[in-house]
Amino acid sequence: MFKAAPLAAALMLASPHAMAAQEAPELPIIEAGEHELSEYLWEARPLVVFADSPQDPRFLEQMSFIADRPEDLAKRDVIVITDTDPDTLSPIRTELRPRGFMIVLIGKDGEKYLRKPFPWDVREITRSIDKMPVRRQEIQDERLVR
Numbered sequence: 001m002f003k004a005a006p007l008a009a010a011l012m013l014a015s016p017h018a019m020a021a022q023e024a025p026e027l028p029i030i031e032a033g034e035h036e037l038s039e040y041l042w043e044a045r046p047l048v049v050f051a052d053s054p055q056d057p058r059f060l061e062q063m064s065f066i067a068d069r070p071e072d073l074a075k076r077d078v079i080v081i082t083d084t085d086p087d088t089l090s091p092i093r094t095e096l097r098p099r100g101f102m103i104v105l106i107g108k109d110g111e112k113y114l115r116k117p118f119p120w121d122v123r124e125i126t127r128s129i130d131k132m133p134v135r136r137q138e139i140q141d142e143r144l145v146r
Contacts, residue, residue: 026074029066032083032090037106044079045129046106050098054084058101062119069122076129077108108134 032048040046047066051059059082066073066080073080083093096104096112105114105128114120114128129135 027066027070027078027080029080029082032081032092034091035081036091037095037110040079040106040108041110042108044077045108045132045135046081046104047073047078047125048081048083048092048096048104048106050082050093050096050100050102050104051084052086052100056084056101058119059084062101062103065119065122072122072126076126076135078125078129105129107132 028044037046049059049062049066053059063082081092083090083098086093096102098104099117101117101119103114103116103120104112105125107113107129109132111132113132114125130139
């Protein structure tokens with residue numbers, strides 16, 4: 001469904017375990033490019049990671065956090081979208097208007113639930129996701145199926 005972008009070089013710099021996030025087919029990591037947030041409505045929870053450069057230490061740290069626990073994000077239908085080129089105004093960058101490094105977590109309903117100007121651990125991100133109304137319904141539905 002989503003085409004993964006070649007982020008291997010940035011991920012390798014981020015952490016020795018970072019390649020796991022790139023190789024894990026269940027956690028898509030794509031570049032913003034010409035994508036729009038509306039593409040993911042009711043399909044996925046975009047986690048958008050902005051930086052002014054792929055060498056930004058905060059970007060590398062965030063990607064390392066993601067690489068350390070990709071399965072936790074994949075379980076929650078997260079798609080990681082990166083945008084490290086402020087000179088190319090992607091539709092997502094234009095909509096969210098970041099300044100420097102920023103992460104934005106968007107729910108399946110299209111709501112912007114979280115904006116952080118610093119890297120955030122996957123544990124904290126998943127806690128935020130688990131508080132979202134759609135995710136709570138998914139958890140309840142999973143319990144009923146069992």
